[in-house]
Amino acid sequence: xxxxxxFEFDAGHRISTHQxxxxxxHGHRYVLEVTISGNIITDDAVPEQGMVMDFSxxxxxxxxxxxxxxxxxxxxxxxxxxxxxxxxxxxxxxxxVLEVQPTVENLALIAFDKLQRVFRDRYADRLALxxxxxxxxxxxxxxxxxxxxxxxxDSSNA
Numbered sequence: 270x271x272x273x274x275x276f277e278f279d280a281g282h283r284i285s286t287h288q289x290x291x292x293x294x295h296g297h298r299y300v301l302e303v304t305i306s307g308n309i310i311t312d313d314a315v316p317e318q319g320m321v322m323d324f325s326x327x328x329x330x331x332x333x334x335x336x337x338x339x340x341x342x343x344x345x346x347x348x349x350x351x352x353x354x355x356x357x358x359x360x361x362x363x364x365x366v367l368e369v370q371p372t373v374e375n376l377a378l379i380a381f382d383k384l385q386r387v388f389r390d391r392y393a394d395r396l397a398l399x400x401x402x403x404x405x406x407x408x409x410x411x412x413x414x415x416x417x418x419x420x421x422x423d424s425s426n427a
Contacts, residue, residue, distance in 0.1 A: 270308065271305070271306050271400075272304065272305055272307075273304040273305075274324055274327045274328060275300060275302050276300070276303070276328075276332070276336050278298075278340035278341075279297070279299070280296060280299060280341065280342050280344050281294060281295065281296035281343040282296070282343065282344040284370050285346060285349040285370065294352070299339075299405060300404035301380065301404075302402040302404075303331055303400075303401055304400040304401070305322065305388065305396050305399060306399045321396070330387060330391075331384065338365060342363040343356055343362070343363065344367060345364055345366055345371065346367055346371060347366050367379065373403055373404075373411045377401055377402075377411040377413045378418070380403060381413045382418075384398050384401070385415070397415060398415060399414065400414050
């Protein structure tokens, strides 16, 4: 069975190598859809009976592992040194430094990696992260599935 929970957060970024508008500092209202798989709990003695996982627990896990870190932060590529220095000059500024350009594709991969680790560490015996869809705008998004992610990870480790 698959279940999906949607999250929304605001974050800024820039694509320093972009040849158009995205090279400028700007922000987005991101929408993140997270799909997990598992068996429906059948134990009558468990409050989650009839569920794969209580959606409030899904929310708590995703919020803690990812959304709270990225919400109202500036997602900056470590190689974008001028912007990184500028952001670090502001006391208390919420800056997330990434090893890759903060494109929606890279952000989806990072999100999948982070969340997959959480589900593997806590729920490997009964749940799996299956899919992430990250919207950068209402009309533009990136998708990553477990099968695709595992194949990419296998080829990068070869």
